[in-house]
Amino acid sequence: MNRPLKEDYIDIHTHDSVIAAGIFAIENLMAHEAGLPADIPSRTCTFGIHPWHLKKETIDVLIAKVKKAARSPNLVAIGEAGFDKLRGPETEIQARAFEEQVLISEEIKKPLFIHCVRSWNELLPVHKRLRPKMPWLIHGFRGKPELAQQLIDKGMYLSFWFDFVIRAESSELLRSLPRERIFFETDGADVDIRTIYGKVAADLELDVDELKAVVMKNYYEFFSPLSDE
Numbered sequence: 001m002n003r004p005l006k007e008d009y010i011d012i013h014t015h016d017s018v019i020a021a022g023i024f025a026i027e028n029l030m031a032h033e034a035g036l037p038a039d040i041p042s043r044t045c046t047f048g049i050h051p052w053h054l055k056k057e058t059i060d061v062l063i064a065k066v067k068k069a070a071r072s073p074n075l076v077a078i079g080e081a082g083f084d085k086l087r088g089p090e091t092e093i094q095a096r097a098f099e100e101q102v103l104i105s106e107e108i109k110k111p112l113f114i115h116c117v118r119s120w121n122e123l124l125p126v127h128k129r130l131r132p133k134m135p136w137l138i139h140g141f142r143g144k145p146e147l148a149q150q151l152i153d154k155g156m157y158l159s160f161w162f163d164f165v166i167r168a169e170s171s172e173l174l175r176s177l178p179r180e181r182i183f184f185e186t187d188g189a190d191v192d193i194r195t196i197y198g199k200v201a202a203d204l205e206l207d208v209d210e211l212k213a214v215v216m217k218n219y220y221e222f223f224s225p226l227s228d229e
Contacts, residue, residue, distance in 0.1 A: 002044045002074065009197055010215050012159050013046070013080070013113060013139045015188030023193055025186075028080060028113070029069075031062040037072035045072070046113050048079035049097045051088035059093060063100045070108045076223060078105040079113030080139055083122045091122060098123075102130055111135045111222060120147065127154060135222050139185060145176050152181045157222055159183040162191045171203040179204070179214050180221065 004010050004024035011017065011025040019025075027043045029035055032053035037045040047069040049062045069075060081101040083094050105112040111134050116123050127136070137157040141148065142164035151158065158181060164170050165184065174182070184196045201211040 002042070004216060004219060006216065007212070008216075009193045009212065010183070010219055011186050011193040012137070012183040012219075013185035013187055017186070017188065019043075025193075026076065028188075030080075031065045031069070032058070036065075036069050037075045038069075041074055043074060045075050046077040046079050047072070047075055048081040048101055048113065050080055050115060051082055051084040051094045051097070054089055054093060054097050056089060056093050059097055063097065066101060066104055070104055070110075075110070077111040077113050077137075078108075079137075080115040081112060082115035083117070083119030084115065085118040087117075091119075094119075095122065095126070099126060099130070102126065102132055105134045106130075106132055109134060111137060114138050115140065124154075137183065137222065140187060142170075145173050148173060148177055152178060157181050157183060157218070159185045162186050162189050162196060165196055166191070166199050174200060174203045180218055183215060183218060183222075 008022055008024040011023055013028055014025045015028055017025045017027060027045045029037060029045055029047045030053060031049045037047055048066060066078065078101050081098050083098060088094055102112060114136055116138060135155065135157060137159055138151055139159045140161040141158040142161040148158060162185060184193060184200065186193050197208050197211055201208045204211065
């Protein structure tokens, strides 16, 4: 499995990224697409069923594909999986797909990357009921401090929405949260992860190398179930 170097910027969640020196990017592949992690062994990947692309007619096929992808040596997490009130099928179908992916995550002892839009009342009861041992990461977070702290209190990690985190309004939130629970991402957008690190480092009164060290430590804590591989 590929691992970040000490000097790398970690882009925890992206799509169709271009390999660049000094940037360690985790590529997200989705089950409705043609590829599998094993098709790109040079990349570190996540794989899951995105709620936008979930249909009642294909749910069983997609779940089976996630189970197959879970055996890929370059797969580090399941997802992005989750709930979306704005796009996707009815909540019952989203819930079934999500819970199946939680179980796969637990079985293979790898974390879960989560997409959640206006669906915290669906997500949090699943966490309470299933009591997962594997860590969960909320990708694209741009919520209020109270929600952020609630999620962190339940053991989750946050990766911030790329557009939100570079705006001034995110600064207070960033300063209010424990640094050991944060990540940053580009999500495949035309934004440089180095720009994000520069802005956040200024918010936290760190230099960029110090922020890199924080995120690197978080990376190995989050992926600690992989430490014996």
